Amino acid sequence: MNAPERIMRPTEGQMALARQLADGGRRDTAGVSHIDAAAYTSPARHDAEQERIFAKVPLVIAPSALLPKRNMAVPHDGFGKPLLIARDKDGNAQVFLNVCQHRGTRLVEGSEAVCASRLICPYHAWSYTLDGQLAALPRPDSFPGLDKAQFALKRLATHEAGGLIWFSFDDSADFADAAALGQDFAAFDLAGQHLFRRRTHDVAANWKLIMDAFLESYHVQRLHATTIGPFFKDGVASGDTVGPHQRSAVGRAAALSDADDWPSLRAAITYTYQMFPGTILIVSPDYMNLMTLMPQSEGRVLVEDFMLIPEAPQSDKALAHWEKSWKLLDGGVFGAEDFRAAALGQQGLASGALDRLTLGTLESGMRRFHDEVEARL
Known part of the structure; x- marks a missing residue:
């Protein structure tokens, strides 16, 4: 007799973000804020981040x-x-x-x-x-x-x-915050996934420009207008924190307040985890992407992208399906859009044209992230 299939249920934190989306998303009233451009271009700043953050934290x-x-x-x-x-x-x-x-x-x-x-x-x-x-x-x-x-x-x-x-x-x-996030990841069986593909991108940008792209939804329907943008509701997002880490959700479909199972939630929401200092986990409807950021200098970062799927492909049709998804995300959305935008941003900031970056209310995740970085320095 086969063992019963385990029914995965979201955590209360994940459900809270879903309910917030069903109510129209989070409305940040903090107003406009700024980030010093030197945070992305200073070699001394890079050295300090390596010494006080990457050499210290999990x-x-x-x-x-x-x-x-x-x-x-x-x-x-x-x-x-x-x-x-x-x-x-x-x-x-x-x-x-x-x-x-x-x-x-x-x-x-x-x-x-x-x-x-x-x-x-x-x-x-x-x-x-x-x-x-x-x-x-x-x-x-x-x-x-x-x-x-x-x-x-x-x-x-x-x-x-x-x-x-x-x-x-x-x-x-201290790995306590990692353990807390582990409860969320267990809810959608991250440990049971199959590694389909992995690739390391060498991006001519500061590592924080990569993190920035996954901490705000303002760019989604602009930068990704011809790829994934049409799947999402503009500006409908929610987010919270787990220790120094952030957890966010972007709406894909209708109200979700009564959905409490993963098939329903994953069809309607893309959950993203921004793990401090430099890791991103994106939970798409039928697969996940994990990206680890490894700063090499103030203007260069390696980004290793892992694509995780429920099980190894069992047929040529399944293989073709996952290959198409891998090509769309890793080489298209991430490589040709997000990482390209980061490299273009680095070029602009390195020119000295801006003393500071300006953030709006749809970029509040960036504000929290940069405040955490500053606190460590």
Whole structure:
């Protein structure tokens, strides 16, 4: 007898945003505000953000779906140090420095997933299990008295919740807000999704310009006029906060106050999670996009886009459907529209033509985000 299908229900927070949309959306009365243009163009500002934010707070590095099996590892270089995301034999997610503890050699090359019970250094063949422990080394007699337990890979603070893998360079980082968001993500089974595609975009823009695009709905029917804009109601949006993170919803259809199941909500609302400092999760009707932002300089950011679908394609028709969605979003809406707009914005701001940016009432999410950044600095 087959187990009954789990019926996914939204959290109270998600329902509150839906009810707000049904009432016509959030009406921000805070008025016009401004952001200093130097926040996007100053090298000193970039350095300060790296030191006081990215080196301190929890960061999303990947969806759990990147490592669907035990004894898997994926090298990751986007955050300035060679990292290794691993899932050990017990199913636990780990983030390590991708560095052999013998002579400092990079342990795993490339950027693709490897499946093995041990990771072997290419230089002297020291080998490690996927929980980071040194398992063996050639000619152990040449290292008299060596305690293998003292040569484990350097593990960074790691937390997996609700389908996301978080880490921090700071051992004292607090993952409580990540755990709170995990309840929302569990409501639509983020952890059970299949990774369909992933791609890293190299964008000539400050990382905050990418975040800005997903913190306001003002641009949707303008920038996306020929793609996704017609699907949304102009200016009908709602949002709230979970710790330093934001949760927003944009209306796609009619009143939703009596809908309490995911099929109804996802057909009518696009939920977006803006996780501080630089992660975006967009919950579309039948798939999700997770984007992680990795600042490289004040005018350059890497954006890794993961497309997550309910299950691996079971037919050529299903494969074609998902390929079409991937092409529309990653290469079209995000790549050709949002990321292009960010690069054009960087060019304009770098010219010195503006001392400050001006925000209206449909851009209040940006205001909250930039206030959080300023508070950390």
